[in-house]
Amino acid sequence: MNSRRQPSLPPKITGFEYVGLLGMGGFADVFEYRQDFPRRPVAVKVLLDSSLDAGSRDAFFAEANIMAGLSQHPSIVTIHQAAIASDGRPYFIMEYCARPSLGARFRTERISVAETLRTGVRVASAVETAHRLGVLHRDIKPANILATDFGWPALTDFGIAGAVGEQLVASGMSIPWAPPELLADEPFGDARSDVYSLAATLYSLLAGRSPFEVPGKSNAPIDLITRIEREPLKSVDRVDVPQSLNLVLARAMAKDPSHRFSSALAFAHALQNVEREMQLPVTGIDVTDIQASSVAPVAESREADSGAGSNQPSALVPENTHVTDSSPRNPVPKPPEETDPEEATRIRGLTTVEAQEEPVVLTSDVETRLRPVTTVRADEPETDSSLAPHAWSPAAAKEALVRDFEPQEFEQTTGSLGYFYAKRQQADQSDQGMRRRMTALITLASILLLVLILLFIGNRALGRHEAPQTPEPEPTTTQSLDTGSVPAVTGLKVSGAYDTMVRFEWNNPDPQPDDAYVWRIIDVNSHTQNTRTTETFVEVQRDTAEQQICIEVSIARANGKMSSTPARECS
Numbered sequence: 001m002n003s004r005r006q007p008s009l010p011p012k013i014t015g016f017e018y019v020g021l022l023g024m025g026g027f028a029d030v031f032e033y034r035q036d037f038p039r040r041p042v043a044v045k046v047l048l049d050s051s052l053d054a055g056s057r058d059a060f061f062a063e064a065n066i067m068a069g070l071s072q073h074p075s076i077v078t079i080h081q082a083a084i085a086s087d088g089r090p091y092f093i094m095e096y097c098a099r100p101s102l103g104a105r106f107r108t109e110r111i112s113v114a115e116t117l118r119t120g121v122r123v124a125s126a127v128e129t130a131h132r133l134g135v136l137h138r139d140i141k142p143a144n145i146l147a148t149d150f151g152w153p154a155l156t157d158f159g160i161a162g163a164v165g166e167q168l169v170a171s172g173m174s175i176p177w178a179p180p181e182l183l184a185d186e187p188f189g190d191a192r193s194d195v196y197s198l199a200a201t202l203y204s205l206l207a208g209r210s211p212f213e214v215p216g217k218s219n220a221p222i223d224l225i226t227r228i229e230r231e232p233l234k235s236v237d238r239v240d241v242p243q244s245l246n247l248v249l250a251r252a253m254a255k256d257p258s259h260r261f262s263s264a265l266a267f268a269h270a271l272q273n274v275e276r277e278m279q280l281p282v283t284g285i286d287v288t289d290i291q292a293s294s295v296a297p298v299a300e301s302r303e304a305d306s307g308a309g310s311n312q313p314s315a316l317v318p319e320n321t322h323v324t325d326s327s328p329r330n331p332v333p334k335p336p337e338e339t340d341p342e343e344a345t346r347i348r349g350l351t352t353v354e355a356q357e358e359p360v361v362l363t364s365d366v367e368t369r370l371r372p373v374t375t376v377r378a379d380e381p382e383t384d385s386s387l388a389p390h391a392w393s394p395a396a397a398k399e400a401l402v403r404d405f406e407p408q409e410f411e412q413t414t415g416s417l418g419y420f421y422a423k424r425q426q427a428d429q430s431d432q433g434m435r436r437r438m439t440a441l442i443t444l445a446s447i448l449l450l451v452l453i454l455l456f457i458g459n460r461a462l463g464r465h466e467a468p469q470t471p472e473p474e475p476t477t478t479q480s481l482d483t484g485s486v487p488a489v490t491g492l493k494v495s496g497a498y499d500t501m502v503r504f505e506w507n508n509p510d511p512q513p514d515d516a517y518v519w520r521i522i523d524v525n526s527h528t529q530n531t532r533t534t535e536t537f538v539e540v541q542r543d544t545a546e547q548q549i550c551i552e553v554s555i556a557r558a559n560g561k562m563s564s565t566p567a568r569e570c571s
């Protein structure tokens with residue numbers, strides 16, 4: 001929010017009642033209004049008086065058009081309408097996202113790894129969809145990820161703010177999340193620039209600060225730029241962040257764009273793999289199959305000068321936005337021909353790529369796509385040459401063309417609304433049908449109960465009833481190097497040995513608030529999982545009284561640091 005100026009006056013809008021100020025951007029204010037009918041709160045973004053020149057107006061309308069074209073995506077803020085107020089200022093009306101943005105949360109709240117991954121996959125889906133429609137966001141940052149009433153992240157601000165490479169530097173606000181190529185003297189960028197900024201955003205959620213911000217040192221724009229351009233990225237210093245996630249973020253934020261994931265989709269797949277590795281629910285990817293790359297909505301070279309823009313109504317372009325032309329003269333290219341007519345009908349829809357069951361190797365984009373898929377409701381998008389990152393530069397974008405952006409033909413096959421409609425249909429079924437289903441359900445439930453009882457009896461008979469343990473992700477290499485002065489536990493010993501269980505105990509020589517312990521069974525034949533506990537003992541199951549059990553234990557501080565050397569003991 002820009003605190004150096006007063007908010008503008010909210011315009012009178014027929015059918016809407018002003019409620020309050022939501023935020024102030026560089027070119028516009030955002031107000032909350034209440035719509036009379038249908039009755040609902042909305043957010044209204046109004047261009048400032050000082051930005052009423054033709055270029056800013058065109059850019060503002062372009063933003064509205066772009067957002068409208070992407071609005072069907074569940075992780076992009078929905079736009080309802082746009083118009084010019086009686087005071088002459090253009091405005092557009094959006095869904096109201098009442099929950100705090102990630103920008104308002106990440107410095108004060110410890111955001112979990114699970115939420116970060118979920119957010120990453122969903123926003124990457126949104127970004128991939130935008131890229132397929134020829135739109136680069138170029139200002140992805142925590143503050144531009146709002147939250148819907150359903151708790152979904154919603155990407156916003158496809159606008160003029162921070163649009164120009166040079167202005168990005170001048171405004172300073174977006175520098176912490178900007179990739180090196182956008183901070184260069186002659187900025188250039190493509191889809192991989194958005195991948196970088198999204199990764200930098202996820203890093204911020206985990207670290208509680210932007211990636212190159214150094215606590216206690218100067219974080220002035222020039223310092224940040226120097227570090228972004230030259231310094232290697234440090235791993236997130238949190239014990240619950242697995243090394244695989246640090247590796248994914250490091251790749252997505254490589255200084256050289258060619259070393260990054262080549263698309264937001266590939267990045268989303270890599271994040272899914274981390275979810276899978278951590279045994280978290282795997283977040284679905286929602287992307288559209290419409291691909292606009294051959295339209296070259298984004299200027300193909302920095303010297304591009306088609307001249308086409310000069311005879312268009314909107315001569316000045318928001319330099320961070322690239323709009324596909326869906327007119328017959330320059331149609332959005334169709335996906336490759338399909339032989340299966342059923343699949344062909346699906347190809348226009350918003351695709352939900354289901355969670356994949358089998359693990360996917362992380363090492364290359366190609367490998368992340370070559371995996372078994374349990375259910376894909378429409379053709380799963382593959383990264384091919386038509387998905388190659390779009391070249392972009394501010395200089396070329398100045399010459400680019402803004403055309404009216406016809407909302408694409410979306411056919412949302414899944415998602416929350418589809419789900420509710422399906423539920424509603426179910427409720428409308430006849431009583432007879434309901435009774436039949438109830439009988440079937442009761443029969444099924446009885447069978448399930450019987451199976452559960454049998455399983456329970458079998459388990460008891462085998463004497464293998466194990467206490468549930470909370471799996472703890474592996475500490476990363478960096479974390480075990482960056483140990484500070486956390487001591488090892490002392491007095492680790494076997495305090496009880498029984499036929500099928502061994503109990504170990506230990507002491508904490510320097511207890512700190514919120515200390516926990518990470519322990520694991522040492523097994524030379526297999527890699528065992530770390531488990532976190534706040535107790536100073538653990539009971540480990542074993543098969544026979546003769547079986548030797550060895551464990552190692554480390555102290556895990558609340559700040560993420562761990563004992564430099566774990567203590568070890570065997571039964």
Ligand SMILES: Nc1ncnc2c1ncn2[C@@H]1O[C@H](COP(=O)(O)OP(=O)(O)OP(=O)(O)O)[C@@H](O)[C@H]1O
Pocket residue numbers: 001022023024025026027028029030043045077094095096097098101143144146156157159160161162
């Ligand atoms: N749909 C919305 N619902 C609720 N609050 C919103 C909504 N859209 C924007 N806001 C609030 O208004 C603020 C300003 O929004 P804007 O789109 O101008 O983004 P900005 O990034 O702050 O500005 P700039 O475009 O200059 O970077 C946001 O930071 C957010 O707090």
